[in-house]
Amino acid sequence: MKSDLDRLMRERDLVAFIIGGGEEESPERNYMTHGAHIMGGLILKKVGETGVAVVSPMEIEEMKDSGLECFTFNDVGLAEIALKSGGDPLKTQLDFWKRCLDQFAVPPGRVGIYGVGMLGHYLTFFRALEKELPQYELVGEIRKTLFTEAMATKSPQELERIRVVAQKTAEVMQMAWDYLSSMAEKDGAVVDGDGRNVTIGDVKALINRALLDRGLVDQEGMIFAQGRDAAFPHSRGEADTPLRTGQTIVFDFFPREIGGGYFHDCTRTWSIGYATEEVQRSFQDVSDAFDVAVETFVSGGKAHRLQDAVLDLFESRGHPTGRSHPGTTDGYTHGLGHGVGLRVHEAPGMSHLQKEDILQPGNVITIEPGVYYPDRGYGIRLEDTFYVSEQGELISLSPHPKDLVLPLKGGTA
Amino acid sequence: MKSDLDRLMRERDLVAFIIGGGEEESPERNYMTHGAHIMGGLILKKVGETGVAVVSPMEIEEMKDSGLECFTFNDVGLAEIALKSGGDPLKTQLDFWKRCLDQFAVPPGRVGIYGVGMLGHYLTFFRALEKELPQYELVGEIRKTLFTEAMATKSPQELERIRVVAQKTAEVMQMAWDYLSSMAEKDGAVVDGDGRNVTIGDVKALINRALLDRGLVDQEGMIFAQGRDAAFPHSRGEADTPLRTGQTIVFDFFPREIGGGYFHDCTRTWSIGYATEEVQRSFQDVSDAFDVAVETFVSGGKAHRLQDAVLDLFESRGHPTGRSHPGTTDGYTHGLGHGVGLRVHEAPGMSHLQKEDILQPGNVITIEPGVYYPDRGYGIRLEDTFYVSEQGELISLSPHPKDLVLPLKGGTA
Numbered sequence: 001m002k003s004d005l006d007r008l009m010r011e012r013d014l015v016a017f018i019i020g021g022g023e024e025e026s027p028e029r030n031y032m033t034h035g036a037h038i039m040g041g042l043i044l045k046k047v048g049e050t051g052v053a054v055v056s057p058m059e060i061e062e063m064k065d066s067g068l069e070c071f072t073f074n075d076v077g078l079a080e081i082a083l084k085s086g087g088d089p090l091k092t093q094l095d096f097w098k099r100c101l102d103q104f105a106v107p108p109g110r111v112g113i114y115g116v117g118m119l120g121h122y123l124t125f126f127r128a129l130e131k132e133l134p135q136y137e138l139v140g141e142i143r144k145t146l147f148t149e150a151m152a153t154k155s156p157q158e159l160e161r162i163r164v165v166a167q168k169t170a171e172v173m174q175m176a177w178d179y180l181s182s183m184a185e186k187d188g189a190v191v192d193g194d195g196r197n198v199t200i201g202d203v204k205a206l207i208n209r210a211l212l213d214r215g216l217v218d219q220e221g222m223i224f225a226q227g228r229d230a231a232f233p234h235s236r237g238e239a240d241t242p243l244r245t246g247q248t249i250v251f252d253f254f255p256r257e258i259g260g261g262y263f264h265d266c267t268r269t270w271s272i273g274y275a276t277e278e279v280q281r282s283f284q285d286v287s288d289a290f291d292v293a294v295e296t297f298v299s300g301g302k303a304h305r306l307q308d309a310v311l312d313l314f315e316s317r318g319h320p321t322g323r324s325h326p327g328t329t330d331g332y333t334h335g336l337g338h339g340v341g342l343r344v345h346e347a348p349g350m351s352h353l354q355k356e357d358i359l360q361p362g363n364v365i366t367i368e369p370g371v372y373y374p375d376r377g378y379g380i381r382l383e384d385t386f387y388v389s390e391q392g393e394l395i396s397l398s399p400h401p402k403d404l405v406l407p408l409k410g411g412t413a
Numbered sequence: 414m415k416s417d418l419d420r421l422m423r424e425r426d427l428v429a430f431i432i433g434g435g436e437e438e439s440p441e442r443n444y445m446t447h448g449a450h451i452m453g454g455l456i457l458k459k460v461g462e463t464g465v466a467v468v469s470p471m472e473i474e475e476m477k478d479s480g481l482e483c484f485t486f487n488d489v490g491l492a493e494i495a496l497k498s499g500g501d502p503l504k505t506q507l508d509f510w511k512r513c514l515d516q517f518a519v520p521p522g523r524v525g526i527y528g529v530g531m532l533g534h535y536l537t538f539f540r541a542l543e544k545e546l547p548q549y550e551l552v553g554e555i556r557k558t559l560f561t562e563a564m565a566t567k568s569p570q571e572l573e574r575i576r577v578v579a580q581k582t583a584e585v586m587q588m589a590w591d592y593l594s595s596m597a598e599k600d601g602a603v604v605d606g607d608g609r610n611v612t613i614g615d616v617k618a619l620i621n622r623a624l625l626d627r628g629l630v631d632q633e634g635m636i637f638a639q640g641r642d643a644a645f646p647h648s649r650g651e652a653d654t655p656l657r658t659g660q661t662i663v664f665d666f667f668p669r670e671i672g673g674g675y676f677h678d679c680t681r682t683w684s685i686g687y688a689t690e691e692v693q694r695s696f697q698d699v700s701d702a703f704d705v706a707v708e709t710f711v712s713g714g715k716a717h718r719l720q721d722a723v724l725d726l727f728e729s730r731g732h733p734t735g736r737s738h739p740g741t742t743d744g745y746t747h748g749l750g751h752g753v754g755l756r757v758h759e760a761p762g763m764s765h766l767q768k769e770d771i772l773q774p775g776n777v778i779t780i781e782p783g784v785y786y787p788d789r790g791y792g793i794r795l796e797d798t799f800y801v802s803e804q805g806e807l808i809s810l811s812p813h814p815k816d817l818v819l820p821l822k823g824g825t826a
Binding site: 020021023024025037039056057058059060061062072073074078079080082083086087089090093112113114115116117118119120121122123124125126127138139140141142143145205208209212217219221229232233234235236259322326327329333334343344345351353354355 | 433434436437438450452469470471472473474475485486487491492493495496499500502503506525526527528529530531532533534535536537538539540551552553554555556558618621622625630632634642645646647648649672735739740742746747756757758764766767768
């Protein structure tokens with residue numbers, strides 16, 4: 001968590017880190033500013049000290065609850081820098097970073113680089129910065145970074161926010177279930193009281209309104225995909241698709257707090273009216289895989305052990321997997337889960353190829369086994385978000401029931 | 414526009430470009446995929462050829478309308494690469510890019526790098542890639558890039574989408590105006606029929622629902638800021654602030670199509686019930702500055718000329734500006750406008766420090782003069798989005814009236 005930053009900086013021998021980037025959404029920046037919106041500038045933290053933010057004077061009011069020491073561009077003389085460079089954006093940015101490093105007295109050494117930005121811009125910028133300031137070694141990290149490590153364990157305050165998102169998410173899932181179950185069946189299609197086909201777009205519209213009423217947003221685009229579409233794990237579902245009975249619907253739902261806040265991630269698979277025998281069997285396999293993963297969990301243990309157990313189960317039931325058939329698009333084709341926070345996908349990860357990550361108190365993680373058969377026209381996935389308590393228990397945050405068959409109360413129209 | 418990409422690549426002597434990045438929202442990637450969502454992989458285009466996308470097999474269905482030749486990770490052997498590298502993320506990504514460059518026969522030369530991603534990750538990745546593949550020169554660009562140039566002129570299809578967003582935006586602004594004008598005044602506060610204070614949060618909730626019903630979303634967080642807050646151009650306004658009469662409200666509204674689509678950008682300044690004399694005078698200055706900017710426009714002319722004319726006007730009326738008082742937070746403190754498209758801020762830009770950009774047919778740009786006086790508790794800004802027609806006319810896309818005083822029909826409660 002955030003209080004680990006200094007320890008993690010020392011482990012990496014960093015004298016400081018800088019979060020750069022422009023208008024892009026930046027989870028690390030949000031993490032450091034408590035969600036205050038800034039569209040540029042930089043955040044700089046020296047080891048052992050409170051961080052500072054240097055932002056546009058237009059944004060200084062937004063930063064007042066950030067917990068950082070805040071300065072404006074004027075405090076480092078940016079207007080003068082820009083005049084001097086004649087508006088040259090590379091020169092201006094170089095001078096801006098140099099002044100900040102100087103003014104906040106960053107000693108020579110290793111400076112960690114984080115944040116989100118335009119790749120080509122920063123390719124050029126970092127090359128120039130390294131040349132201008134040879135006393136600093138710019139340090140980049142891949143996958144297991146200062147921030148992925150810090151953010152992987154949540155503080156009680158973060159956990160509480162995620163809990164609230166989880167509870168609201170469950171309410172909205174229940175609304176979608178109740179809405180659909182109030183419908184009727186006609187010639188294999190789901191229809192409303194006027195005999196009109198109910199579409200994926202109708203359900204998504206209902207869900208989006210319900211989210212908004214609760215201060216949440218579906219920023220990344222929920223998956224509500226039916227039949228063959230459900231067999232492509234990231235197919236989002238076409239709005240005009242009419243819902244049909246006896247088809248699996250993968251509903252993978254990952255709303256977040258409006259304004260770049262915390263996510264919750266939950267998946268259910270529904271089959272309206274009835275489910276085919278094959279789907280029922282595969283659903284049972286996915287359900288068993290989910291239980292096996294939960295049973296395999298040990299606080300402090302390796303994350304990949306849960307994936308290994310799930311691979312064993314699926315393979316023993318005859319499903320191809322990414323281990324038995326690398327690159328397969330049939331069967332169990334993806335990793336078991338991931339951390340959830342200010343990104344929908346965070347550390348720790350649960351892949352059989354990634355053997356480093358451990359599961360520990362403070363983690364908020366998903367467990368989401370699934371099987372996919374595009375040629376047979378179905379996909380199935382079940383997912384809860386869990387947290388690992390201080391006592392090392394794995395506790396689900398996703399109370400929505402895992403029923404497969406969604407009965408139509410309207411009967412046959 | 415998109416059809417200029419080959420010309421722009423040749424001007425830069427690029428043999429190809431690659432768009433990298435992970436799960437981050439990536440306007441350049443959206444531009445190339447027609448908005449299909451992918452969470453990694455890469456897009457590669459050789460000069461003179463249709464681009465290719467290499468994506469996760471989970472996402473291949475999402476890409477079917479992208480207009481790109483689509484391949485999955487399996488087509489370049491990624492599962493095998495990952496196994497070979499033992500899950501090492503740097504090695505895996507290096508091998509992935511190498512295979513793509515090889516398989517799609519990119520000749521040695523300059524390769525442009527675009528897209529949005531994690532700065533530290535790509536700092537390390539590009540260093541390693543340059544070492545492994547000395548036959549390629551990785552080319553980064555700042556500000557005036559291949560994509561900022563291509564995206565700055567819109568195709569008729571893009572313009573049509575922006576027009577629709579603009580029209581819906583105006584509908585929602587009118588709803589907000591009508592909602593507020595149905596209220597009453599009590600002791601300087603705006604109250605509803607039950608005598609309850611109307612807050613900024615109430616207005617934003619109404620607006621967000623109305624957007625959703627129209628397929629739009631306020632992804633970046635609208636500004637609806639009152640009084641002193643309105644004097645900080647990027648202060649978003651606190652939800653629990655009760656609205657008061659006789660205070661300026663800066664309502665800067667930039668919704669976009671849901672799913673990472675096109676923006677429209679429009680600002681109005683409202684003063685509920687009445688406006689003070691000082692605010693009326695300053696409002697007239699802003700309104701005149703707006704008109705001067707429009708009158709100064711010449712298709713094919715330099716963009717900064719409009720800013721210069723607005724600076725002249727404001728300075729002649731006694732307002733400090735960023736030219737007369739660099740770094741000022743009083744008066745006219747920002748640039749005059751910017752392009753609008755898949756980013757809310759695009760090229761061309763209109764600053765007196767940036768003298769390069771020209772205005773030309775196909776541009777979609779804002780004109781948004783404003784004055785800000787934090788110590789006097791008010792800010793004022795007016796903004797329309799315009800397009801430049803093939804005939805070189807500057808045509809507003811923002812029909813909402815620019816009235817300052819929003820009268821309360823409910824009278825005094």
